[in-house]
Amino acid sequence: MIKQYEIKLPRFGRGFHLITGIIEKTLADLPEQGIVHLFLRHTSAALTINENADPDVPRDMQYAIDKLVPENDPGYIHTIEGPDDMPAHMKSSLLSVSLNIPITNGRMNLGTWQGVYLCEFRNHGGSRKLTATIYS
Amino acid sequence: MIKQYEIKLPRFGRGFHLITGIIEKTLADLPEQGIVHLFLRHTSAALTINENADPDVPRDMQYAIDKLVPENDPGYIHTIEGPDDMPAHMKSSLLSVSLNIPITNGRMNLGTWQGVYLCEFRNHGGSRKLTATIYS
Amino acid sequence: MIKQYEIKLPRFGRGFHLITGIIEKTLADLPEQGIVHLFLRHTSAALTINENADPDVPRDMQYAIDKLVPENDPGYIHTIEGPDDMPAHMKSSLLSVSLNIPITNGRMNLGTWQGVYLCEFRNHGGSRKLTATIYS
Numbered sequence: 001m002i003k004q005y006e007i008k009l010p011r012f013g014r015g016f017h018l019i020t021g022i023i024e025k026t027l028a029d030l031p032e033q034g035i036v037h038l039f040l041r042h043t044s045a046a047l048t049i050n051e052n053a054d055p056d057v058p059r060d061m062q063y064a065i066d067k068l069v070p071e072n073d074p075g076y077i078h079t080i081e082g083p084d085d086m087p088a089h090m091k092s093s094l095l096s097v098s099l100n101i102p103i104t105n106g107r108m109n110l111g112t113w114q115g116v117y118l119c120e121f122r123n124h125g126g127s128r129k130l131t132a133t134i135y136s
Numbered sequence: 137m138i139k140q141y142e143i144k145l146p147r148f149g150r151g152f153h154l155i156t157g158i159i160e161k162t163l164a165d166l167p168e169q170g171i172v173h174l175f176l177r178h179t180s181a182a183l184t185i186n187e188n189a190d191p192d193v194p195r196d197m198q199y200a201i202d203k204l205v206p207e208n209d210p211g212y213i214h215t216i217e218g219p220d221d222m223p224a225h226m227k228s229s230l231l232s233v234s235l236n237i238p239i240t241n242g243r244m245n246l247g248t249w250q251g252v253y254l255c256e257f258r259n260h261g262g263s264r265k266l267t268a269t270i271y272s
Numbered sequence: 273m274i275k276q277y278e279i280k281l282p283r284f285g286r287g288f289h290l291i292t293g294i295i296e297k298t299l300a301d302l303p304e305q306g307i308v309h310l311f312l313r314h315t316s317a318a319l320t321i322n323e324n325a326d327p328d329v330p331r332d333m334q335y336a337i338d339k340l341v342p343e344n345d346p347g348y349i350h351t352i353e354g355p356d357d358m359p360a361h362m363k364s365s366l367l368s369v370s371l372n373i374p375i376t377n378g379r380m381n382l383g384t385w386q387g388v389y390l391c392e393f394r395n396h397g398g399s400r401k402l403t404a405t406i407y408s
Contacts, residue, residue: 002169041247043187048365051315056350064362078192090200093184102403111313131238138305177383179323214328226336229320267374
């Protein structure tokens with residue numbers, strides 16, 4: 001059985017934002033067992049799973065990815081949309097736009113410390129949309 | 137319901153190659169709702185989703201990944217297959233060999249700017265094979 | 273049809289460890305066609321697919337990821353759990369905690385050279401748990 005939902009996220013600033021709560025609230029009626037697939041329909045943001053407890057972790061994640069893929073690299077050609085644009089594309093591919101999470105006993109079966117993050121790589125990315133597909 | 141297809145891609149040179157059209161053509165008969173899973177059966181290439189419009193984006197993606205994982209690093213031991221080999225393995229894990237894309241209204245539900253790329257990391261990688269699994 | 277298994281991996285040291293055999297042994301009774309989803313329930317380790325033959329490849333993968341995300345970066349704030357902790361979170365997001373592998377003719381349809389790796393990024397990570405979900 002397949003169920004699909006379109007989720008419109010609030011507008012987030014550049015950075016890593018915990019959205020586990022938004023996902024759980026939207027997908028309230030989960031089957032006993034299955035998979036949730038989350039797919040972000042954008043090319044300069046990403047979804048990832050990481051530590052959900054200490055806010056320093058998403059802060060440091062942003063620091064680390066910005067350092068890994070620096071802006072204003074003179075090697076870039078695709079620069080017309082601003083210095084944050086091409087690095088955002090690269091970061092989106094590195095972290096990816098899709099996540100699969102198992103459903104067990106009617107809940108997303110994340111580890112104790114795992115949370116779902118929206119990674120916004122643009123300075124002014126606007127509201128992002130994702131498609132959630134549940135199969136069971 | 138599960139359907140599976142083996143797709144043999146044309147021989148591509150090193151770089152990022154848009155293959156959305158090849159995938160859509162091969163998987164012509166999609167269900168109304170579901171998921172397409174694409175799995176590349178190789179360890180020195182990858183699949184990724186990124187901007188489908190400006191050809192400078194895949195050019196810059198290649199530049200950025202080559203810079204991130206440089207060749208001829210004296211720390212590598214696995215060098216017998218040439219300087220492009222070990223970096224290709226690392227890039228394959230960074231971008232990954234598998235993609236899940238939702239199907240909505242009988243079509244792959246990619247965002248407006250999203251396309252599927254084969255990332256060929258070898259200088260002479262030959263033809264690559266992928267397994268597409270559709271579940272609905 | 274959905275089947276789910278909890279797999280407790282042996283305690284591995286820091287590095288890349290081939291676990292294809294453990295997965296195949298645990299998921300012995302696979303359907304003819306489908307998908308295996310593997311989900312690691314931790315935030316400082318990852319799963320990846322890479323070359324299964326030459327042990328220098330996982331050695332070099334570890335070298336490359338350690339170089340990409342170095343320890344003792346003075347930019348990190350989240351340092352209380354030791355110098356290997358924050359880099360481990362970043363590496364976990366870069367390589368990801370989940371894999372989808374097609375099942376064809378009753379077997380995981382990996383390419384000839386593909387193996388499943390547990391990537392342990394902590395010096396003393398302990399035993400890791402993963403949830404395997406099979407759908408067919």
